[in-house]
Amino acid sequence: MNASIHDVAKRAGVSISTVSRVINNSAGVKDSKAAAVREALEYYDYQPSQFGRGLVTGSSKMIGVYSPLANGSMFENGYLLECLRGIDNVIRESDYSLLLISEAAGYEENRKAKPKFIDYVSQKRIDGLIVLTIPSDGRLEGSLSAIIEEDFPVGYIGKRFSEKGMNVYASYEEYILDGIRRLYEKGHRRIAFLPLKSRSNTNLKLKSKAETKFTGLKINITDTVYNIDADFLRDILKYMIEEAHVTAMICEDLGLLVKVQSILSSMGKQLGEDISVICVEHVKGQGAKMLPKIDCYYVPSLELGETIATELLNQLSGKKNTDLSKKYMPEYMDRGSVREI
Incomplete structure (x- = not known):
């Protein structure tokens, strides 16, 4: 049944704001009205919008995962796929969801273009951000530093470029x-x-x-x-x-x-x-x-993803260790493909 929050409020005999308070488990709603709202929600099988709830609670329960690599899909990149797997291993055990943010095809050529994640942060469509890689041209660092300075939760996979923030790096x-x-x-x-x-x-x-x-x-x-x-x-x-x-x-x-x-x-x-x-x-x-x-x-990309996702969740939960930096040294696998000449 395709019902709106207005339908739920009408059936329960309450205001839309009361329905919102019940959905978000807010205090101040009488038991009888809360019961009527829950009955209406069940009757209509109403599923509130994640973004709509975010407007009320100040939290979208979404974590953005951003790749600045515009040339080719992140799904054909072995490194990015493993990082994503690691991030998902951690996030799916929480009450957050992932929002993948890929960059526009013309981003690299248009030096005036701002990274796509900026709008998601400014519009409060995500509660935190994970950046999968940091290109060496320095273009991304300024945008990230700006939101890190505003205490927006950010974790990135790449070489550390600031004293603040969270990063993991594979040396x-x-x-x-x-x-x-x-x-x-x-x-x-x-x-x-x-x-x-x-x-x-x-x-x-x-x-x-x-x-x-x-x-x-x-x-x-x-x-x-x-x-x-x-x-x-x-x-x-x-x-x-x-x-x-x-x-x-x-x-x-x-x-x-x-x-x-x-x-x-x-x-x-x-x-x-x-x-x-x-x-x-x-x-x-x-x-x-x-x-x-x-x-x-x-390069333990899965572990890189798991580590940065764990630290981001820690910051979102209020833990104070928000300046983590962890460095890995990849293991060399000698299999005989290097010959002496």
């Missing part, structure tokens, strides 16, 4: 540099690096730092996205092998590496044999299922 710079070191110690001096576009600024700094530290090292970086064009990727790999003469590569995602493997095979090159490789896995053991097995850094 990206440290494990990428460690991977370069491992390849260098095996004799590799020409390394291809296929990272995600969102970390462009960080990766340029990593390249400079590694080439300064390791004598004779040359790193070729090509920023990628999850929906990278196959022909473009083929041209990149052809250049790296035939002209840059790379003997090893670091790839940031196993899904991308599957595409790389297929193209290299068509060029007569095999991962783990002709080209040594280190990748990143977000589900432990994924790299062991590939043929050949792939050396990986295991």
Whole structure:
């Protein structure tokens, strides 16, 4: 039965405000009137709007989960999916619900565009915010800092950029540099690096730092996205092998590496044999299922999501530990895909 709050109030013989007080368990309603309202609610099978309740209570009981990565869906990104699973594991045990906020396709090109979560915060459509990643261009940090300063509950997954707020971080710079070191110690001096576009600024700094530290090292970086064009990727790999003469590569995602493997095979090159490789896995053991097995850094994305969701719920419940910062160092899984030359 498609009934409104007006229908419920009319059947119960009370005002709309009385119905709202009963729905929200507020005090000051006589038992007889409360019973009449509950009978009407049951009669109409009336389900109050979550947002409507938020206007009355000041709480939407919604937590926004925001991804600033406009290139490709968050559902095709292994890292984001695992983070979402971890967040959901925690939130579904509470009385909150999740609201996914993806960014508009033209966001990266329009430098004046504000992040989508701003409207959700200002309109009080969410009670808290979880940000799945922090791009290295600095664009997101100002908007987040502003709402953190206003004590809006925010937790983010990425490198800490402020003294306030809650974050968890998987030590990206440290494990990428460690991977370069491992390849260098095996004799590799020409390394291809296929990272995600969102970390462009960080990766340029990593390249400079590694080439300064390791004598004779040359790193070729090509920023990628999850929906990278196959022909473009083929041209990149052809250049790296035939002209840059790379003997090893670091790839940031196993899904991308599957595409790389297929193209290299068509060029007569095999991962783990002709080209040594280190990748990143977000589900432990994924790299062991590939043929050949792939050396990986295991980034515990599920745990990152669970940790930040737990801390956000703690803040929403009034606990005082609102400046948590936790850093993880991914575990290296040696499976034999790095050869000595």
